Amino acid sequence: MAFDAEATKRCSLMTPDAMAEADRRTIAAGTPETTLIDRAARASLRVLRSEFTRRPVTILCGPGNNGADGLRLGEMLVDAGWPIEVICLGEPPSAERHRGLDGRLRPTGTFAPGPGALVVDALFGAGLSRPVEGEARALIEKLEFAGASVLSIDLPSGIDGATGEVLGIAPQADVTVTFHRLKPGHLLGEGARRCGKVFCADIGLQYREGDASALHNAPELWRHLLANGARETHKYERGHTVVVGGPGFMGSASRLSAYGASVSGAGAVTYLAPLSSAEFAGTVFDAVMVRPMTGPEALEELAEGKASSIVIGPGMGHGALSRDCLHTALASGLPCVVDADALTLYEDEPSKLFSALHEGCVLTPHEGEFARLFKGVEGDKLSRAKAAAARCGATVLLKGSTTVIAGDGLPVINTNGSRSLATAGSGDVLAGLIGGILAQSVAPREAAAAGAWIHAEAARSAGPSLNADRLPRRIAGVIDRLVS
Numbered sequence: 068m069a070f071d072a073e074a075t076k077r078c079s080l081m082t083p084d085a086m087a088e089a090d091r092r093t094i095a096a097g098t099p100e101t102t103l104i105d106r107a108a109r110a111s112l113r114v115l116r117s118e119f120t121r122r123p124v125t126i127l128c129g130p131g132n133n134g135a136d137g138l139r140l141g142e143m144l145v146d147a148g149w150p151i152e153v154i155c156l157g158e159p160p161s162a163e164r165h166r167g168l169d170g171r172l173r174p175t176g177t178f179a180p181g182p183g184a185l186v187v188d189a190l191f192g193a194g195l196s197r198p199v200e201g202e203a204r205a206l207i208e209k210l211e212f213a214g215a216s217v218l219s220i221d222l223p224s225g226i227d228g229a230t231g232e233v234l235g236i237a238p239q240a241d242v243t244v245t246f247h248r249l250k251p252g253h254l255l256g257e258g259a260r261r262c263g264k265v266f267c268a269d270i271g272l273q274y275r276e277g278d279a280s281a282l283h284n285a286p287e288l289w290r291h292l293l294a295n296g297a298r299e300t301h302k303y304e305r306g307h308t309v310v311v312g313g314p315g316f317m318g319s320a321s322r323l324s325a326y327g328a329s330v331s332g333a334g335a336v337t338y339l340a341p342l343s344s345a346e347f348a349g350t351v352f353d354a355v356m357v358r359p360m361t362g363p364e365a366l367e368e369l370a371e372g373k374a375s376s377i378v379i380g381p382g383m384g385h386g387a388l389s390r391d392c393l394h395t396a397l398a399s400g401l402p403c404v405v406d407a408d409a410l411t412l413y414e415d416e417p418s419k420l421f422s423a424l425h426e427g428c429v430l431t432p433h434e435g436e437f438a439r440l441f442k443g444v445e446g447d448k449l450s451r452a453k454a455a456a457a458r459c460g461a462t463v464l465l466k467g468s469t470t471v472i473a474g475d476g477l478p479v480i481n482t483n484g485s486r487s488l489a490t491a492g493s494g495d496v497l498a499g500l501i502g503g504i505l506a507q508s509v510a511p512r513e514a515a516a517a518g519a520w521i522h523a524e525a526a527r528s529a530g531p532s533l534n535a536d537r538l539p540r541r542i543a544g545v546i547d548r549l550v551s
């Protein structure tokens with residue numbers, strides 16, 4: 068079961084190159100470039116007026132169409148009676164590009180933004196092709212301590228729209244106005260931090276299949292996949308997740324996973340408890356079934372019977388039983404969430420793990436686990452997640468303040484996380500939640516996307532006191548609201 072097709076178009080993220088191509092297509096189909104610039108400037112004006120009160124505005128314009136947007140916006144602000152000045156990089160723009168700006172052009176050396184001023188950053192956007200240096204760099208440096216507000220057109224100049232990385236330098240914007248679709252760089256790394264509040268305006272470009280390079284995660288993509296069974300189904304038909312428990316005191320992480328699975332909408336959760344923790348597990352769980360486990364046969368029996376997904380790794384430890392269980396879980400062919408200790412068991416020989424994985428598996432590493440398992444995979448977060456998924460042949464969910472999911476189909480970027488999620492055990496809950504969604508016959512990338520968003524949403528309204536114990540109850544609330 069896949070993402071909603073119409074939502075996929077709306078949630079598409081486009082690289083600067085794909086954007087330039089869409090631009091060319093639209094122009095070739097009869098819309099003049101000046102019309103696109105006019106629409107981009109008008110959209111920027113709308114946002115500027117909604118976000119800022121009237122004040123002195125300095126517009127920094129680069130040599131390309133990002134600068135052209137800035138010049139056109141300047142003309143519109145003059146018409147609206149705003150006090151503005153315009154500073155252009157390099158050669159002065161041709162007269163036709165700044166007809167309405169007579170007497171407003173200033174040399175770069177005069178740029179001295181004061182607190183309370185608004186600076187429009189129209190130096191570089193999608194056409195950024197190398198690190199920002201020289202005069203452009205000096206302008207952006209002046210912004211750093213000026214205390215002025217910054218509105219960036221398309222991207223904060225210096226942010227790579229494909230990756231979110233800073234090429235040389237980039238300003239901290241308060242507001243960014245972009246066009247048609249967001250770019251990955253608006254959501255990743257420094258890009259996510261530097262854009263401020265992001266607005267995306269329709270300027271009449273056409274969307275075409277194949278334009279997208281990634282998706283921005285949102286419930287409209289996967290909401291229809293949740294609680295998809297008929298009302299009168301049997302509990303096991305709603306999905307049955309098996310959580311492989313951990314021994315002794317370490318078992319708490321796996322119990323959090325079981326709680327995560329138990330609020331996922333799956334019909335049943337079984338917790339397989341090693342003997343050292345079975346009695347205790349039996350006393351803490353009510354809705355989760357507990358089965359003692361002496362060896363991997365217990366997992367094998369469930370996998371061949373009623374189980375429809377497995378969660379393995381949290382609190383499991385690195386002993387012989389863990390290895391046997393991991394082998395059994397992966398060999399079963401059932402959808403599997405592979406987390407925590409299951410990711411690090413084979414960190415010295417990852418190929419052994421990779422060769423046992425299959426396309427129904429979801430790996431959920433944080434950055435530390437990722438670095439140990441996918442040695443040599445470097446670059447921006449989107450590229451790393453994609454490379455890792457290709458290397459291991461499964462879906463990879465790379466955690467963090469922004470979470471990236473790569474697997475079959477377009478990768479997905481999840482951005483609704485908040486710092487309150489950075490609490491011990493929250494990742495264990497996530498693993499269980501995804502396992503529970505997988506158990507309901509949702510495909511791995513889709514289940515991971517749904518799990519990441521729901522998990523983050525559950526924490527969003529919580530304060531710093533949120534702990535992993537209280538997360539499942541909040542997750543239940545989010546899911547119930549989504550499917551009601």
Ligand SMILES: NC(=O)C1=CN([C@@H]2O[C@H](COP(=O)(O)OP(=O)(O)OC[C@H]3O[C@@H](n4cnc5c(N)ncnc54)[C@H](OP(=O)(O)O)[C@@H]3O)[C@@H](O)[C@H]2O)[C@@H](O)CC1
Nearest residue numbers: 090103104131132133191192193194195196197198199221
């Ligand atoms: N596509 C759309 O949907 C629409 C796009 N629109 C707008 O157009 C923008 C894209 O315009 P664009 O392609 O002209 O690129 P832009 O960002 O102005 O930069 C290119 C110029 O900068 C230069 N340059 C680059 N890096 C540099 C550096 N580090 N240091 C110094 N110079 C550097 C580069 O020089 P070159 O690499 O050629 O030597 C070239 O001259 C887009 O962001 C949006 O605002 C809307 O108007 C309409 C619809």
Ligand SMILES: Nc1ncnc2c1ncn2[C@@H]1O[C@H](COP(=O)(O)OP(=O)(O)O)[C@@H](O)[C@H]1O
Nearest residue numbers: 433466467468484485488489491492493494495
């Ligand atoms: N700064 C942050 N902002 C948003 N989400 C975060 C942040 N830091 C961590 N998270 C999320 O919190 C969870 C932590 O998982 P993990 O690192 O596995 O912790 P644990 O092992 O303690 O459960 C992940 O879902 C991750 O995406």
Ligand SMILES: [K+]
Nearest residue numbers: 188191220222
């Ligand atoms: K810009």
